[in-house]
Amino acid sequence: MRPRLWSGDELLAAVLAPGEPEVAGELIVVGAPTSDLDPSRFSAAVERLGALPCVVVGAPGWPNAGWSAPGGADDLVDLIAVTDADVDDVGATFERAPLAAASLALHLRATDRRSVVDGLVAESALYSALQAGPEHRAWREATPARDRGDQGEARLRVERHGDQLHVTLHRPAARNALDAAMRDELIAALAIAEADPSLRVVIGGDGPAFCAGGDLDAFGTTPDPATAHVVRLERSIGAAIHRLADRTTVRLQGPCAGSGVELAAFAGRVVAHPNTMLALPELGLGLIPGAGGTVSIPARIGRHRTAWLALTGRSIDADTAQRWGLVDEIILI
Numbered sequence: 109m110r111p112r113l114w115s116g117d118e119l120l121a122a123v124l125a126p127g128e129p130e131v132a133g134e135l136i137v138v139g140a141p142t143s144d145l146d147p148s149r150f151s152a153a154v155e156r157l158g159a160l161p162c163v164v165v166g167a168p169g170w171p172n173a174g175w176s177a178p179g180g181a182d183d184l185v186d187l188i189a190v191t192d193a194d195v196d197d198v199g200a201t202f203e204r205a206p207l208a209a210a211s212l213a214l215h216l217r218a219t220d221r222r223s224v225v226d227g228l229v230a231e232s233a234l235y236s237a238l239q240a241g242p243e244h245r246a247w248r249e250a251t252p253a254r255d256r257g258d259q260g261e262a263r264l265r266v267e268r269h270g271d272q273l274h275v276t277l278h279r280p281a282a283r284n285a286l287d288a289a290m291r292d293e294l295i296a297a298l299a300i301a302e303a304d305p306s307l308r309v310v311i312g313g314d315g316p317a318f319c320a321g322g323d324l325d326a327f328g329t330t331p332d333p334a335t336a337h338v339v340r341l342e343r344s345i346g347a348a349i350h351r352l353a354d355r356t357t358v359r360l361q362g363p364c365a366g367s368g369v370e371l372a373a374f375a376g377r378v379v380a381h382p383n384t385m386l387a388l389p390e391l392g393l394g395l396i397p398g399a400g401g402t403v404s405i406p407a408r409i410g411r412h413r414t415a416w417l418a419l420t421g422r423s424i425d426a427d428t429a430q431r432w433g434l435v436d437e438i439i440l441i
Contacts, residue, residue: 231402272308
């Protein structure tokens with residue numbers, strides 16, 4: 109059942125009401141207000157929403173202009189629905205994973221106030237909390253892990269051509285899914301470029317897809333979420349690419365999901381084959397993007413479009429990604 113449509117006035121009244129706001133833990137679809145709003149009241153509502161776990165969707169036709177509010181009406185919502193189908197898809201995601209969905213929306217509201225390092229720490233802590241939660245546990249129980257039979261095999265090809273270091277994900281049978289072995293090899297390869305400032309880095313992937321995301325069969329294999337949080341920060345590929353961003357190009361092709369999008373977005377230049385499709389499917393696992401995507405992707409396309417990708421579960425093509433700024437150039441790779 110589709111959530112009822114609130115007016116902007118109703119939402120502000122609910123958020124600012126004394127006691128526990130009725131919007132906490134809810135999916136709210138909000139339309140334009142019936143009147144202009146008092147600036148101090150609007151600012152107070154935005155500030156209080158920043159601490160409330162809920163998802164606020166601007167209904168189709170949501171105003172980007174013409175509403176007298178500090179900073180614009182978009183400050184009040186987590187994402188903007190273009191069509192009724194967007195609302196339906198967000199509703200379906202929220203129904204499956206309300207904890208993860210509300211946590212993501214809450215987390216993204218503060219992206220503009222965090223440095224890259226602070227953002228990675230906050231994302232990892234939240235990701236670890238959700239790893240221990242009921243939604244991810246239910247997904248893992250319904251999705252038994254498989255043995256891919258490629259343990260011990262190299263995950264990368266690393267080649268130097270003049271002043272370029274070519275790092276190629278080489279796990280094509282698994283669509284270059286990122287596991288711990290690939291993570292460690294990537295960290296080691298990127299350390300070469302960090303040690304030699306003359307090197308430019310080109311990251312690509314063998315096979316039909318650059319990277320299909322994290323290896324789902326490896327999810328839940330860490331000893332505990334707290335240890336996973338520390339390891340994630342100690343061996344952060346996103347942080348390494350960020351440090352090398354001004355001399356790093358990532359080449360995308362085919363279906364790229366999760367970490368395959370999140371890590372690429374840290375690079376200074378992202379090029380894509382016309383067949384590239386990008387998606388953030390983590391909420392379907394009861395998680396949020398955990399490879400740095402809540403830092404790298406909003407920096408390119410803003411928090412509203414980042415939330416749209418994650419909460420609708422939709423894929424976007426290369427043309428849309430370029431128009432939004434997630435991809436810099438489309439080429440035949």
